[in-house]
Amino acid sequence: MKTLTTIFSFLMLAGSLNAQVALGEVIGEVIDFGLNIGLVDAHVFIDDNGKRYQTKTDIDGRFRISAIPAGTYAVNIRKGNDTITGLIAEVPMDGFANIGKIYFGDKATVITDTYVTYQRDKLRLIDGNLPVKQLTAEEIDKSPLKFDIKGLVTSMTTDVQMTDDGELVFRGARKGDMIYLIDGVKTRDAGSVPGASIGHMMVYTGGLPAKYGDTLGGVVVMESKSYFDLYRAWEAQQLKKGKKQ
Numbered sequence: 001m002k003t004l005t006t007i008f009s010f011l012m013l014a015g016s017l018n019a020q021v022a023l024g025e026v027i028g029e030v031i032d033f034g035l036n037i038g039l040v041d042a043h044v045f046i047d048d049n050g051k052r053y054q055t056k057t058d059i060d061g062r063f064r065i066s067a068i069p070a071g072t073y074a075v076n077i078r079k080g081n082d083t084i085t086g087l088i089a090e091v092p093m094d095g096f097a098n099i100g101k102i103y104f105g106d107k108a109t110v111i112t113d114t115y116v117t118y119q120r121d122k123l124r125l126i127d128g129n130l131p132v133k134q135l136t137a138e139e140i141d142k143s144p145l146k147f148d149i150k151g152l153v154t155s156m157t158t159d160v161q162m163t164d165d166g167e168l169v170f171r172g173a174r175k176g177d178m179i180y181l182i183d184g185v186k187t188r189d190a191g192s193v194p195g196a197s198i199g200h201m202m203v204y205t206g207g208l209p210a211k212y213g214d215t216l217g218g219v220v221v222m223e224s225k226s227y228f229d230l231y232r233a234w235e236a237q238q239l240k241k242g243k244k245q
Helices: 002-018 135-143 149-156 227-240
Strands: 022-030 042-047 052-057 062-069 069-079 081-090 096-104 118-120 121-124 132-134 160-162 168-170 179-182 185-187 198-204 218-225
Touching: 022 042, 022 069, 022 081, 042 062, 042 135, 052 062, 062 069, 069 096, 069 227, 081 096, 132 135, 132 149, 135 198, 135 227, 149 160, 149 168, 149 198, 149 218
Parallel strands: 022 096, 179 218
Antiparallel strands: 022 062, 042 052, 042 069, 069 081, 118 121, 132 198, 160 168, 179 185, 198 218
16 A cells, blocks of 8 residues: 555656646846846746746846746836836747846836747747747637647648648658647647647647657647636736736
């Protein structure tokens, strides 16, 4: 009985470590509005349903918050008794959201160089990474292929084709030489996953990060949609409308 308990505990731990492997970052720069120099030691944080992601600005006012699950977040900046709230960051999978320069002062807060993605022929480039293709929950929801995982994959890039028997072929690889990663769990088939349950989807067709391993073809990374994803998206909408501070 003790052995079974130990094995079960190990499996639970392994599962928790493997989940949410496609994490992102938030970066930016905080400027003292009056002096026009980097604001040192400002507290930058994200509160996410009882969990806090946080850091402090360096000597140049720059900051980086790492290991954040992909999604929409409200970023806060505090220095002394003053706090800026309501900065929105769209954190991608395996990439970073750059919220740019935030001017921090008593009378003005100006944001420039906000997070931007570059799109060309449905290709999304993530800052600081190889070109990979991503879909958000909102984009998936609007797609006519949202209930067809393989259809979604082939719609994201011409580097992936579907054979007559329903197998995916990645450019330069054999048929079926690929893996799916669903919430950090590897599988060879995702046919039972409803598209409506996916919060984020990303496709690697080359230059695979070492952490995905054991395939020469491609990787389809999916993170399932949770209550917290829906809540964060709603909260961001409220902030954009000025209804919540």
